[in-house]
Amino acid sequence: SQQGEEDPQALSIQEGENATMNCSYKTSINNLQWYRQNSGRGLVHLILIRSNEREKHSGRLRVTLDTSKKSSSLLITASRAADTASYFCATDARAGNMLTFGGGTRLMVKP
């Protein structure tokens, strides 16, 4: 079964609004990452948050991590049409540096 489960599965917002996506996982982790995938292409790494961090920022992205609840959220502020993509969380609970990806959130930002 997947380590990460994301919600919502799909999200549609207007340009300028904020988008929040959530990820839950099951076992202890060293870090959690978020990736973006445009229209069935390769994934692009967005941000990594370590298990001892609670919040991290990168440009318009804000990631939080709550290890007590085994959950993370990705906030995209002031969204743009170009943010339309699928977003995946990934955890490193497995040995050997392998990642386990969540189910993904499909974000659509309408101009």
Place this chain on the structure above:
Amino acid sequence: SAVISQKPSRDICQRGTSLTIQCQVDSQVTMMFWYRQQPGQSLTLIATANQGSEATYESGFVIDKFPISRPNLTFSTLTVSNMSPEDSSIYLCSVQLGKLAKNIQYFGAGTRLSVL
């Protein structure tokens, strides 16, 4: 970071045939991975491609169906053998750059495979 060239970008194949997907990296990397992404789904790890040794396959994936080669530290191939329509997916290769890079992965653009 790493630049990964994956080809072909897409293909349409007949049932029973095989397709080999190539993944070329612009630097030497130890760890390379192959994933399958079925339509509308997340990524599922097929195998870890190890240079100089056999690939390590995940549960549900076998070498006869998905043979992998890793002849050097910059190149790998994945073959999808004896294809059926159920093999229609996006296949992705990725790499990790080593311990200092934590376990961030860099992905190729993917191969979109349709099997008729």
